[in-house]
Amino acid sequence: LVVSSVVLVVSGAVLVGAGVVLVGAGVVLVVSGTVLVVSGAVLVGAGVVLVGAGVVLVVSGTVLVVSGAVLLGAGVVLVVSGVVLVVLGVVLVVSVTVLVVSGTLLVGAGVVLVVSGVMLVVSGVVLVVSGWKAGIKRRTF
Numbered sequence: 488l489v490v491s492s493v494v495l496v497v498s499g500a501v502l503v504g505a506g507v508v509l510v511g512a513g514v515v516l517v518v519s520g521t522v523l524v525v526s527g528a529v530l531v532g533a534g535v536v537l538v539g540a541g542v543v544l545v546v547s548g549t550v551l552v553v554s555g556a557v558l559l560g561a562g563v564v565l566v567v568s569g570v571v572l573v574v575l576g577v578v579l580v581v582s583v584t585v586l587v588v589s590g591t592l593l594v595g596a597g598v599v600l601v602v603s604g605v606m607l608v609v610s611g612v613v614l615v616v617s618g619w620k621a622g623i624k625r626r627t628f
Contacts, residue, residue, distance in 0.1 A: 495621070502618025509611030516604025523597030530590030537583035544576030 551569030558565060 499618050499622025502621060503615050506611045506613075506615030506618055509614060510608050511611075513604045513606075513608030513611055516607055517601055518604075520597045520600030520602075520604050523600060524594055525597075527590045527593030527595075527597055530593060531587055534583050534587035534590055538580060538587065541576050541580035541583055544579060545573055548572030548574075548576055 548569045548571075551565055551572060555563070555565030555567075555569055
């Protein structure tokens with residue numbers, strides 16, 4: 488009876504240790520997921536700023552195209568440079584839109600990682616509590 492009680496107490500302690508390890512792993516997942524969420528949000532913010540800059544480039548390029556068409560003579564150079572500016576602005580808007588989408592996907596992945604880490608922490612706490620309760624019950628009998 489003493490040996491079986493000792494074995495039960497040791498197994499309860501092992502369960503508590505495993506639960507503590509799971510809680511630690513869950514905390515690491517939560518922290519890394521939070522870092523991913525923050526970096527994704529920073530990417531989204533930078534992408535929004537770059538989209539704004541691209542829109543400004545498109546507008547200024549369009550203004551240059553219109554003024555170049557009015558000037559006609561020496562305005563041919565302005566028209567060409569304005570068209571180049573519009574193309575550069577469109578390319579910037581497209582590339583930054585891709586950046587915003589990838590940042591949004593990164594935020595989503597970080598949220599999934601944070602949720603799974605929280606679930607892992609909760610399961611680890613449940614395992615620690617059940618191991619602790621099992622150790623107390625074994626000692627009382």
